Amino acid sequence: MSSEASQPEQQGDESKSASKKAAKKEAAKLEKERRRQEAAALAASASNFSIEEDPLAANYGDVPLPELQSKAPVDTGNWTEVGALSEALKDQRVLVRGRSQTIRSVSKNMAFLVVREKGFTVQCVVTAIPDVVSRQMVKYVSGLSRESIVDVEGIVSVPKDAIKGATQQVEVQVRKLYCVNAALPTLPINVEDAARSEVEIDKALQAGEQLVRVNQDTRLNNRVIDMRTPANQGIFRIQCQVGTIFRQFLLSEGFVEIHTPKLIAGSSEGGAAVFKLDYKGQPACLAQSPQLHKQMAICGDFGRVFEIGPVFRAEDSYTHRHLCEFTGLDVEMEIKEHYFEVMDIVDRLFVAMFDSLNKNCEKQLEAIRKQYPFEPLKYLRNTLRLTFEEGVQMLKDAGVEVDPLGDLNTESERKLGQLVLEKYGTEFYILHRYPLVVRPFYTMPCYDNPAYSNSFDVFIRGEEIISGAQRVHVPEFLAERAQACGIDVKTISPYIDSFRYGAPPHGGFGVGLERVVMLFCGLNNIRKTSLFPRDPLRLAP
Incomplete structure (x- = not known):
């Protein structure tokens, strides 16, 4: 048979094959639609109600996306925060937004919903009432997933008995409820x-x-959910207050807030614990502190400066109090006569801070204390000051051997903290005149004994939170000290040069924000006070 003769037969076979494929495709499509309809019918039968059939369906349900896309502003009524709900609002209609913390179905006609916002909770009651609240609405509320975002509109009522499962001692009799965003039915942590x-x-x-x-x-792997606990809400609101008090106090004392670079050419503190990186073909690192630049600001005639910003340390420290990135609260100021002037600022600043936290953060402290019990910090109106030599002597008297020209290790610091508490009744004190060899290169030696320095550390509950000192402001001596500490003077030449143009005596200190909050609240790990901790093993979330 010739090829021309076989061609029509082939075309016919191909046509039949294409028709069969089209028929199969159409059949599959019909079958898929039939299954979808069956599933929908089954779901409707299982739920035993349809929102469309409910004449009160407009009072509840999932908010569609177009309604959440910030269209033209409309009058939605006055929103009330959960924490502001009280008996003073009895019989008033309120609108609140929060998370569905717990849902409890009592019957077809009633369900309870606890709504949480910023650590405060209120019990909402959904009761079927003819022409007001339907049974379908009660069932809808009962099926909400925990931690979903909901809007609740209702009437404030005051129950006869105390409410144990909520912070607010009122209830909201629900009239409308909408789910703004549903959480997954199963969460990684509750x-x-x-x-x-x-x-x-x-x-x-x-x-x-x-x-x-x-x-x-x-x-920490599920930090977004962990943040929602009452204790964590308290911790980070107190952290906010610490930063606010720090800023307000220093501004009232004539300080100027500055912002220094975090990308620098050389080490800020000396040593090898820096994060090195390539900066457009040049070697650079992340700043270990704003030390050099805040001193340069003093040379620039600002007189008194402070900064709140990130600090980076590449140390392989796996302790309860070290992070690779933390928030530094840094201060630098001119000294007129003595480095005690810097310690005076520390004294008044922190006493004012502790007073304010105790007075204005009672609810937050109580929330933390409920999960992590701790005793209020003991401190004096005039902060205790001890010399390093006096501290060493106290330790020796207690049978602890300490190098008089070395640094105190963690255990020695804790022991000294116990001894100070027993003898002086305070958990907050200053230890000064440290051995020069354990301080950074820019620390001024003591005039009467060059083995010691005009420096200090500050302690809370036996752990260091502040390191400070008078700085070397004589350029030749500063370069000599840098070389002695193994620092390449070329990498910090702009810093040293800034003292060649006339520099006043000055000093300052640095505070770790997370450490202050950790120790004030008696917590056992700094990761509890870091929103998203960065340590040698953690770079996410």
Whole structure:
């Protein structure tokens, strides 16, 4: 048979094959639609109600995306924060937004919903009322997933009995409820578990019940949810207050806030613990502190400066109090006569800070204390000051051997903190005149003994939070000290040159924000006071 003769047959076969494929495709499409319709019918049957059939359906449901895309402003009524709900609002209609913390269905006609906002909670009651709240709405609320964002509109009422499961001692009789954004039905960690104290867990174990314990890594891996616990809400609001008080106090004392670079050519502190990087073909590193630049600002005639900003340390420290990135609270100021002038600022600043936190953050401190019990910090109106030699002598008298010209290790610091508390009744004190060999290159030696320095550390509960000193402002001596500490003078030449144009005597100090909050609140790990900690093992989330 010729090829021409076979061609029509081939075309016919191809046509039949194409028709069969089209038919199969259409059949599959119809089958898919049939299954979808069956699934929808089954879901409607299982739920036993349809929002479309509810005449009150407009009072509840999921908010569609177009309604959340910030269209033209409309009058949505006055929003009320959950924390502001009180008996004073009795019988008033309110509109609140928060998270569905717990949902409890009592019957087809009633459900309870606890809504949380910024650590405050309120019990919302959804009761079926003819022509006001439908059974379908009650069922809708009962099916909400925990931690979803909801808008609730209702009437404030005051129950006869105290409400144990919420911070606010009023209820909201729900009239409208909308889900703005639904959380997954199953969360990696539950807020209730993350908020549980070790005391609660231990009591449950003694009673034969095993509760979920959320460990630190699990918390940090799911930090967004962990932040929602009352204790964490308290911790980071107190951290905000520490920064605010720090700024306000220094501004009232004539300080100027500055912002220094975090990309620098050489080391800020000396040593090898820097994060090195390539800066457009030049070697650079992340600043270990704003030290050099805040001193240059003093040489620029600002007189008194401070900064709140990130600090980077590349140390391989796996302790409870070290981070590779933390927030530094730094101060530098001219000295008229003595470096005690710097210590005077520390004294008044921190006493004012502690007073303010105790007075204005009672609710936050109580929330922290509930999960992480601690005793209020003991401090004096006039902060205790001890010389390093006096501290060493106290340790020796207690049987602790310490190098008189070395630094104190962690255990020695803690022991000294105990001794100071027992003898002087304070957990906050200053230790000054440290050996020169353990201080940075820019530290001024003592006039009467060059083995010691015009420097100080400040302690809370036996742990160091502040390091400070008078600085060397004589350029030739500064270059000599830098070389002695192994620093390439060329990398810090602009810093040293700034003292060649006339520099006043000056000093300052640096504070770790996270460490202050950790120790004031009696917490056991600095990662609890860092929003997203960065340590040698953690670079996410």
